[in-house]
Amino acid sequence: MIQTSTKDLHDSGFEKVLNFFRKRSMWMLHYCTGCGAMELPPTMTTRWDMERFGIGPMATPRQADLLLITGYLSIKSLKRVIRTYEQMQDPKWVIGFGSCTINGGIYYDSYTVINRLSDYIPVDLTIEGCMPRPEAIMTGFQTLMDAIQKGEAVGYKKYKENYEWYKKNQDSVLGRTEPVFTSSEVKK
Amino acid sequence: MNQKEIIELIDNKFGIVKSNIYDEYQLSVVVKKENIFAALALMQLNDFKELSILTAVDWFDRNVFEVVYILFSYTHNQQLILKTEIERDNPEIVSVMKLWEVAETYERDVHEFFGIKFLGNPSLKPFFLHNWLDMPPMRKDFKTQQYSDKVFGKTKEEREK
Amino acid sequence: MIVLKFIGYGFTAIIIGLLFMGIGRKYTARIQRRYGPPFWQAFIDVTKLFSKQSLSHNWIMDFGILMGFAGIVGTILFMPIGPWHFFSLMNGNIVIIMYFMTIGSLGMAMGVSASGNPNSTIGISRALTLMVGYEIPFVIAVIGLIFVSKSSLLGTMVSLQSGGIMNWNIIKYPFGFIAVEMALQAMLGEKPFDVITAPSEIASGPMVELSGKMMGLAFLQHAAQIFLETGIVVNLFLGGANNIWEFFLKQFVLFILSLTVNAISPRFKFEDAVKWLWTWPTVFALIQLLIIILT
């Protein structure tokens, strides 16, 4: 079972100094997975301008620090998200947009959409709202930046520590080998 | 060719189970299972060139699948909905691939989500779902809530808490 | 002593280059009516990149990136920066500068294509073809200047242009300057010609597989390249400078000019970019050459 508190994983000493630079220049992987992607252009452009904080879109996971999951994730897109996440380089963070990443949102009872993103990849920050508006996104970024500064945003370390647990969850969804409902349940 | 003539045309050829006119541009006709193919062929000759969609409806309580073909004619500017009913336990129907090639994909989709076998369609392979081993999900007796809780973890209690 | 001077040159180039990039991003943001990052944002980016973890597919990738960066830094030594010049004998020999720069692009190309990603190789093949594209007008214009100044040393060219704005080459040979200015736009890889790192088409082109400190080195190389290319054009046309700050100012003016064009123009289709480079700037350069030959 995952340890709830990750106190001992927090950054310390010199890492904290570097965190200032990491906080000030986060490159996000513009991986528009769900309906939240539409919220990002306004945050980037004139009105909210997230570039002020050094956050900008980047094309490849290799160069990105920030993975935005902007909405519901079906099983197939989860597979790609996991591969992209693993291709990103440490330190890396994940922000889950909207309720779909928290508890499945309006697709809570869908047979293909995952309910809790944090079961599969470590989520450093989730922004509520069925698609949060740019203000919410900006505050989200602020809180993430503070967490990084304090050294608490250590999802990537958690992922490394409890990799088997994450792997088990991922396999349960992606690599199933026998049907979910046993024949008895089907009868009713 | 207005809606009346269409209904008469099909009626005196194959005998209509039921027909219904929704508005001046849309009408639906229900035909028996064995002459659905002939009806479709007839309508294709009469300028209903386009098969907009082929889908199915699961009448669980009547233990019946209703296979729906929606045709559209540019000349008559009419949308004809041809329906037929097949029994639910061993759902089979003739494939209309020979009339419209596009039907192959629609039939593959319906087969995956309803389990209806279309005779003569070679590619009834899994389509959208990721290694799906359970019963076709669109059937009414498929309990999505339990499935989601079992696979993706419970959320209902948390929300109530 | 030489080593200290060498490090001094290297660091000035990098710092000034990063400063230009930072201010450039601020300037572009201002054009788009938004605040834009602080001007030292480039420094933050570089430090973040160096703090990140990095990967490489084989030793050739590391060697290539290093060679790329070394090539550009090496070329800076051959260029007179205002009053400073590293070598007295070979002070700014244009032929050396042009060929030394190719080490930069060869190194980067080799490192990046060793990563084996098709996007990066397509980017490289575009970069090389574009290089042929902008080299022609640049060379024709430079040949004109060499004929006039009877020597292929930038140092002598700068001394010829000293004394007042009137005898700067930009005034004496305006067509040459226009041609070189257009070529500069392609050299810096700015918007109309950023077919090489086209983010939407080939996922940031060559830099696809670069991460962490590799990307940092590529970043520094780009900064040094900005410093170098603008420096060359300043020496060629804006008459160098007798003190260091004037030199940086002139460089900055050039850089801002190209940034303005970058901020407002879409991207060329690749073949059209090369064709355009072979028509308009080359025509200007040829006019300039004919004027020089006939007079």
Add this chain to the structure above:
Amino acid sequence: MISNILLYTMIAAVISFALGQKLKAVRWSFSALFLGYVGFQLYGLYGQWGMVETHNIFSLGSINFSLNFGITKLGWFFAFFTTIINIMIWIFSIVKNMNEKEERGINFLWILLAGSNLAIFFSVDWITFFIAWEIMTWTSFFIITPGWKNSFKAANWYFILSMFGAYAMLVGIWWLYATPAIHTLNIASSIALLAKLSITAPGTVGIIIALFVLSFFAKSAVFPFHPWPAEAHAEAPDDFSPYLSGIMIKYGLYGILLFIVPLFIQIMKVNPNIAMVNGIPVYSYILAWFGAITAVLGTYLAIVSNDMKKLAAYSTVSNIGYAVTSMFILSSAGVTGGLFHVVNHAVFKSAIFLSLGAVKFRTHEREMHKLGGLATKMPITFLTFLLGIIAAAGIPPLNGYASKWIIYQALLSGHFPFLTTMIFLASTGAFLYLFRALHSIFLGQLPRKFNNVKEVPFLMQIPMILGILSMLGIGYAPGIVLKPIGLAVKAMGLTPMTVENTLMVGKLSSINTAVVSSTFIGAFFFAFAFYLIGKKRHHVEPLDNYTAGQDPEEFGLTPELYHFALKFYEPVKNIFRPIEEKLNIKNYYRALVRNANSFGATLSEMFKLSGAGSSMIFVLGLVVIILAGWML
């Protein structure tokens, strides 16, 4: 002294042939050792300029045929560096010919070829020069087509063109001998006399020069004759291609330097009323343009070619273009630059071809898109090829740059703007196709079938390593090669460039190659310092690449598919597509051959006529002759 060297080569050829089918390695090492001995002898001959040996064969009518060899500065220089490179190549071929079938005949002919190579450089009179030239053409032809079907078609381009050139030279020689004012077969004196003659009879001098230039251009694949090297190199055995493009193609240039360039220089001195264009006779300016066109054409054809040996062959053609252009500038920098580029090209091109041979030895593959990712498997070959292309592109630390720099000095100080642009276009283009070859063969994804490719045996690596060392050495201190070149240039009547070991002083500027290389090394350490700052990088599999989230195996992405190498420069091809048809000179040649065949067929029809028909020809012919006789 020279004639018994040639005699020993003949004997060596026979001995090595007699060594029998089995002793392949012994045969090739024997020939390499023999050539080492010859090289040593040549080194000994350095000082003795002007010593001539004559052997007269027979005299009939008013001509007496005699072979006479003598050592000239230019001849010695060419002979020495070609022998060195030949030794390097033969060490390579010791291993390469382990399982070749035809290699016995090839070795015999190759030693004869090496002998004729020396004879060309040491011949003092035209008859010996022509004999050696013919033997060289014949022996090299048979080596290119060792018994395979398609290599005949490839080599007959080479064959027809060089025979055409040889006959043009034959007429030129005897025309020289026949004109009363000259009437000598000695090369040196014929230059002086021809120069004097150009005052009175410029027409004949022009034609004689044209004849000789025709044969030298045909041999060195300059503009109108440029397509033959591509086929000849592609089909030639892998160890002969370095010889073919490193040395064989330089004979034309040697001919130009021996006869045409000094002749122009003399004419400039002696003949006041020659038409000049910015300082040089108009003929040599036109010939310089031929060189420039070859350079650009060679580069373009190399960019669009997909076979690695063809690419290297076209790059040779374009490098020949540089040398020819700079030679015909007739300034001391121009000739020195040309000569120096000939040497440099021989060095780096044989290094490139050796590494290509090594790749072919291991992978038996010639198409570039079928290769890839061999760098990690064959490090030494990769390093040789990398330094080879750096030198070929003329990038500073290596030797290619030194000669290109001198060529630019010559072109710029001589005020040839458009020639400089053409040469610069060609050399930037060179960088394109050279990198393409490096990428498609050595970098990118490694096809699965080459997973267990090993590095070539050590004996094959020696010549490659020697190649690397010589490239670096000449790049670092070009003086060692430039001093003998200075002697040769002085012999031609030009003041040689002032050169120390690492410093080269030109009209427009001067460079110190040692400083340039050390700057590069310094900059490399500077970059390495930055490299050390970050965390230690970790290794990642080649296929674990950014594929927009797709899992390669799941979607059947094999390394072969993933290696982008087939249509590498398609955009360049699209740009030049409209004028490509006209560029392609091969169609003209093919049309020529077709017409010759059909002309022959129609003529032979005439002989199939019946008895009556042939007697009708008899009578008609007689009548025509009688009428023509009376009319004339």
Add this chain to the structure above:
Amino acid sequence: MKSNYAVLLIAIPLLVAFLQPLFSLINKRLTKWVTFLTIGFNFIYSLKLLNYVMANGAQIAIIGNWKPPFGINLYLSPFSMLFATIIYFVALIVLLVYLIDKPTEVDDRMSIATLLMVMASGAITLTGDIFNMFVFVEILSISTVILISFNNKGISFKGAFRYIVLASLGSSMLLLAIGFIYGSLGTLNLASIAYRFNLLNPVYASVIVFLFMAGIMVEAELFPFNAWVPEAYKGSKSYLNALLSGVVGTTGIYVLFRMFITIFGSGQNHIQVIGSVNFNAVIIVIGVLTTLIGEFSALSQKDIKKILAFSSMAQMGIIAVTIGVANMNSINAGIFHLINHAFSKSLLFIVAFPIINIVGSANIDKWEGLGRKNIFLAIAFAIGSFGLIGIPFFNGFWSKMMIVESVVSAGGWMYLVIGTILLSALVETFYFFRIIFKLFVDKKIESTYSVHIFIYLAILILSIIVIYIGIKPSFLATYIHKAAIDLVDKSHYISTVLGVIK
């Protein structure tokens, strides 16, 4: 007067020829041996005479001691003896191969024909009387026709028929010319003709020369008159072709040399303008046309016999050009080239004979891979063609060099001439090369034909000669030089024959 026995050269072969039916009764193979021996005798005796004449100048052999200009005399000069020796030598080598060819029932008639042919050509070179020459030309053409048609295949009859038509046309022209000469000059002796020829009025003289030229050029295989060449060569056996080109061609060229330079012409480097017709230009044009046509039509041929036929025609054309140029070097070159051509062409023909039998057909496409089967023949063929093409250190090279030198030194429009000659030489090199390459291609050929030792012997002798001349041509140079001087010195010719200048 040792030279009086020279008439034996003609008498003995005639005698033996008529005794052949007798020998064939005794033993079938005997006729072949007898022919071989007589020609052998002829060769040795002419060699002795050649050295004798070389030592102490030209001799006359009077027949039936009628003093010239009335009686018939043989003129033994270095030039004529050299040609006679070459003809006998080539014939000897061919007969060596003929000896071991499989016996056929027509053998005795074949040997008669060869004997007559060789005797006639030898006699033409020696005779000093024009009518005597005509008679021998007649014998020569008749015996050649017999030789060609004996291959008893359809093609050979067609070739023989065409040769007969042209030969008879030619000899009728010859007879007319001799008639005119006799009518106007009243003498048949070559020396007196030479002496009085320039007294004739020019137009009349030019007609005579034209007719004579037409007559003799059939044998010399020059352009308008050589329509018979390809079919004749294709018809007969390939080693017999060596006789055709080596003997008949050489005789034709000999007569051209002798008549145009010594008899009709006026000796050395002087444009032989006989009656306002510049015959030099005429011969040169004919020569160039023949070469051009010969080479280009050979390019498109696939049958080896035809290729070699066209190539020998072209070489004759080149030699005709040297006659036309008529300066000292060109005559030397012409003679040297003729000798080289005789040797290398007969080598090629003789090598072609076993190759055709091994491969089974004369089509060169079938020859692929012969080098693998029988390396000796392939190398011999290569040596022969190298000799012909003119690779350094093979015999053709030196003569080609001298031809180019002599033609170029003649200046004026000669550059055009040398251009076409070298162009056709290039074509010739190409098609010979195609054959050589086919020989060495890597392919298997099975065949049961075993090559007889005599053929190897003949090939070996000829190859050694071709290479030896290539490496040390000096020994031949002295003979050629003396022959050239003798040919050119008209007054010496007249004085030796007529005793004293009347």
